[in-house]
Amino acid sequence: TEYLSQFRFGLPFDEFQQLTIQSAKLLKLLHSQEIIHADIKPQNLMFLKKNCIKSLRLIDFGCAGSPSEIRTYIQSRWYRSPEVLTQTTPYSDKIDIWSLGCVLFEARTRKYLFHSTNQFQLSLQIASTIGPPNSASQFFVKNTYEFWYKNKSMLQEIGFTQNTKFYPTEQVLKSMQRCRRDLRAECYNFELSEGLDVDQQVADLISSMVKWEPDERISAEEILDKM
Numbered sequence: 124t125e126y127l128s129q130f131r132f133g134l135p136f137d138e139f140q141q142l143t144i145q146s147a148k149l150l151k152l153l154h155s156q157e158i159i160h161a162d163i164k165p166q167n168l169m170f171l172k173k174n175c176i177k178s179l180r181l182i183d184f185g186c187a188g189s190p191s192e193i194r195t196y197i198q199s200r201w202y203r204s205p206e207v208l209t210q211t212t213p214y215s216d217k218i219d220i221w222s223l224g225c226v227l228f229e230a231r232t233r234k235y236l237f238h239s240t241n242q243f244q245l246s247l248q249i250a251s252t253i254g255p256p257n258s259a260s261q262f263f264v265k266n267t268y269e270f271w272y273k274n275k276s277m278l279q280e281i282g283f284t285q286n287t288k289f290y291p292t293e294q295v296l297k298s299m300q301r302c303r304r305d306l307r308a309e310c311y312n313f314e315l316s317e318g319l320d321v322d323q324q325v326a327d328l329i330s331s332m333v334k335w336e337p338d339e340r341i342s343a344e345e346i347l348d349k350m
Contacts, residue, residue, distance in 0.1 A: 126170060127165060127229075127230055127233070130233070131233070132233065133230065133231045133232045133233045134230045134231055136321050136325070138176070139227070139230060139231050139325065140350055141176040141177070142176055142179070142227070142230055143227060143328070143346065143350055144347060144350050145176050145177060145179040146168070146179065146223055146226070146227075147223075147343045147344075147346040147347045147350070148343075148347065149179065149180070149181050150163075150216075150219055150220070150223065150343035150346075151342075151343035151344050151347065153181070153216075153219075154216040154219070154342070154343055157189050157190070157216075158187055158188065158189060158216075159187060159188060159189070159190060159193055159214065159215070159216050159218060159219060160181060160184065160186070160187050160219050161186035161187055161188070161193055161194075161197045161198060161214075161218060161219070162183060162185070162186045162187075162197065162198055162199060162202075162222075163181075163198075163202060163219050163222035163223050163226060164199045164201075164202045164222065164226060165226055165229065165230075166183075167181060167182050167183045168180075168181065168182075168226070169181075169182045186198075190213050190214060190215060190216075191213070193213075193214050195210050195212065196210065197218075198218065198222060200239060200242075200245060201225060201235050201236075201237055201238060201239070201245075202221070202222035202225045202226065203221075203222075203245065204217070204218040204221035204222065204337075205221075205249060205256070205335050206218060206337060208242060208245060208246060208249075214337075215337050216342075216343075217337035217338070217340045217342075218337070219343075220332050220340045220341065220342070220343065220346075221332060221333055221340065223332060223346075224236070224328075224329045224332030224333040224340075225237060225333070227325075227328070227329055227332075228329050231325055236252075236329070236333070237249055237252070249333075252333075253330070253333060253334065253335065256335045327349075328346070328349055328350075331345075331349075332346070
């Protein structure tokens with residue numbers, strides 16, 4: 124958190140890339156041992172050497188464990204994955220991937236990807252960005268029929284109909300560009316030196332990490348391949 128606070132307008136791409144690589148390396152090592160951290164957030168990323176990204180370490184393993192050991196209700200709200208939100212167990216290491224996607228968006232923009240004060244608001248923000256869960260998904264089948272498909276007011280609020288198409292990458296990209304426009308407005312001499320291609324690359328990465336279905340999210344190893 125202290126490191127990110129130095130970059131008032133979000134991490135430049137080179138720094139973002141290094142943060143992504145080091146974070147993914149740590150998760151790859153952890154997940155290879157079948158350990159889920161279960162509380163990935165900026166406060167739990169620490170540098171052994173000040174401002175040296177290569178010295179990045181994960182801290183606070185109070186919620187960590189194997190899939191069979193993980194408690195039902197974990198993760199800090201703004202970084203909470205849909206399966207934890209709906210308590211659709213068993214959990215996998217992909218809950219860490221979701222959280223890291225949220226952290227990376229925040230690192231790039233200095234804004235939260237999903238900022239909420241309660242569970243309902245969080246669900247609404249997720250749905251308005253990546254769409255409600257598909258009717259064939261485990262979230263629809265197991266836990267969320269009543270929540271998603273009987274709550275007409277919420278679905279209407281995000282403009283959802285049976286024919287609505289959602290494009291997560293484009294939505295994440297729009298959110299990112301909106302945040303960066305806001306940053307520009309806050310400081311008249313702030314210029315975006317990096318082009319749309321860079322934001323598109325970042326949005327593509329993050330959208331591949333924040334998907335309803337855990338199996339559809341990329342792995343830590345695949346994150347490294349992308350970078």
